[in-house]
Amino acid sequence: MFPQEEHKDHEKHLKNLNLQNMIMIFLLCLIFFITILVFIKQTTWKKSNTFPSPPRLPLIGNMHQLGNHPHRSLLSLSQRYGDLMLLHFGTVPVLVASSADAARDVLKTHDRVFASRPHSKIYDKLLYGSSNMASAPYGEYWRQMKSVSVIHLLSNKMVRTFREVRQEEISLMMETVRKQSSSPMNISKITTTLTNDVICRVALGQKYGAGTDFKELIDRLMRQLGTFTFGSYVPSLAWIDWICGLEGKLEKTANDFDKLLEKIVQDHEDGAGDKADFADVLLGVQRDKSVGFEVSRMSIKAIILDAFVGGTDTSSTLLEWEMQELLNHPKCLKRLQEEVRTVCKGKSSVSEDDIQDMDYLRAVIKETLRLHPPVPLMVPHISTEDANLRGHHIPAGTQVMINLFAVGREVATWGPDADEFKPERHLNSSADFRGQDFELIPFGAGRRMCPGTSFAVVLNEVALANLMLGFDWKSTEDQTKTDVPESIGAVIRRMNPLYVIASPAT
Structure with missing residues (x-):
């Protein structure tokens, strides 16, 4: 290479280095400036609030303490800092409630x-x-959409009208189990198919997802919904989400779901189905403008997505954890089977009338919901105005997270064996999960309580009872290992599918 060319390359290299140094200096100055602003904001919060708070890092606050399973990390922190503790996720103050009393203060008081x-x-x-x-x-907007959903899909009256659909789909589930009996079967996939097919039929008039990996799509959505992003809490660091590939992943999931939801809406606009269903109701609301404001196509797809997510993933997750706990506790499994088979003696299936006499069945469901709430960290709330909580000033804009995982394991409520699966603890207890007893609120409480509680519970009761009536069960896993790895995301299920072996009841 000629000396002149070497000199030009050297100059170019120096210019690149100078540019890189300038960029680095700019980023360091920016981070320093943001850190000062965060420090000032945090100091202001300290002066106005004395809730215990773990030490935090500049800029990101306590985000580094969340880990892959925030519900467990926050439980550990609450055992040291109390049932109402103050965290900072970036620039955002977040109160974490970890007891029944703390949840009552937020969701009722x-x-x-x-x-x-x-x-x-x-x-x-x-x-x-x-x-x-x-x-x-x-x-x-929220009030009107909730009203439409409750009246036309989730009310007790509508739940009763869907009884035949539930019976038919449970019969199909039992036939699937029967065909695969005596060999390992993926019960997680079977229960997901049941809940998906029920919600599709009652809300959309027909089954969707055939020929596609619908479970994978739902899992991906719920995993991403449970992601803590820099952009949501430290806007100046949103570029980190882009570098990590999160933006692209969100875009792909949103597009994949939109294709499915657009097909559903288009099918209903074209008159698919023999009778009007929930999707038709939403389209009717859009045409008639009966809620007093325009309902967009985007809103229709969002509410349908609510039905998919709320009716499929959480319900199948509950069934999966019930089977897991029963297999881990053979005495509980035997007692439940005896109750179901006594009540339904001489019958080939369990009806919704039969479950009224099954106290232990309801105890098993309550205990599973206590230990494994499908959504252990409730969707965050935010204060819309200043409030006084336990004598402390809470500024408007403060987020609140209810850690249901911690509430269900509170020793003061449940005793020293709070981590153990003991359905018997509910047999002499009047506590229910309908939002009035704050020691057991897997579906939330107050204005934002899940409106689909009745819809989910009745399907769960009848499905579990039928599985207990028709088959004897054993796991393919080592049952001495009760610490089951959990998935990552908003809905917490097993990390891996649950494989079991069923044999016809004897």
Whole structure:
């Protein structure tokens, strides 16, 4: 190479180095400036609030302490800092409630103040701009959409009308188990198919997802909904989400779901189905403008997505954990089978009338919900105005997270054996999970309580009872290992599918 060319390359290299140094200096100055702002904001919070708070890092606050399973990390922190502790996720103050009393303070005493949802980049991307019921801000839009959903899909009256659909789909599930009996079967996949097919039929008039890996799509959505992003809590660091590939993953999941939801809406616009269903109702609301404001196509797809997620993943997750715990506790499994088979002696299946006499069945369900709430960290709430909580000033804009995983393991409520699976503890207890008894609120409480509780519970009761009536069960796993790895995301199920062996009941 000629000396002149070497000199030019050297100059070019120096220019690149100078540019890189300038960029690095700029980023360091930016981080320093943001750190000062965060420090000032945190100091202001300290002066106005004395809730215990673990040490935090500049800029990111306590985000580094969440880990892969935030519900467990927050439980550990609460055991040191109390049932109402203050964290900072980036620039955002977050109160974490970890006991029945703390949950009552937020969801009952100050229900109106904390009834709204914080803005979330994740929800905006995956849930059509947070226009679904679960993540929509508290206000007229949310009230109207909830009213439409309850009246036409989730009310006790509507739940009763779907009885035949549940019976038919449970019969199909039992036939699937029968065909695979005596060999290892994926009970996780079977229960997911059941809950998906039920919600599709009652809400959409027909089954969707055939020929596609629908479970994988739901799992991906729930995993991403449970992601803590830099952009949501430290806007100046949103570029980290892009570098980590999160933006692309969210875009792909949103597009994949939108294709499915667009097909569903288009099918109903074309008149598919023999009778009107929930999707038809939503389209009717859009045409008639009966709620007093325009309902967009995006809103329709968001509410349908609510039905998919709320009716499929959480319900199948509960069935999966029930089977897991019963297999881990053979005496409980035997007692439940004896109760079901005594009540249904001489019958080939369990009806919804039969379960009224099954106290131990309900105890098993309550105990599983206590230890394994499908959504262990409730969707965050946010204060819309200043509030006084336990004598402390809570500024408007403070987020609140209810750790149901911690509430269910509170020793003060459940005793020193709170971590053990003991359905018997519920046989002489009047505590229910309908939102009035705060020691057991797997579906939430107050204004933002899940409106689909009755819909989910009746399917779970009848499905579990039929599985107990028809078959004897054993696991393919080592049952001496009771610490089962958990998935990552908003809904916490087993990390891996549950494989079992069923044999016809003797």
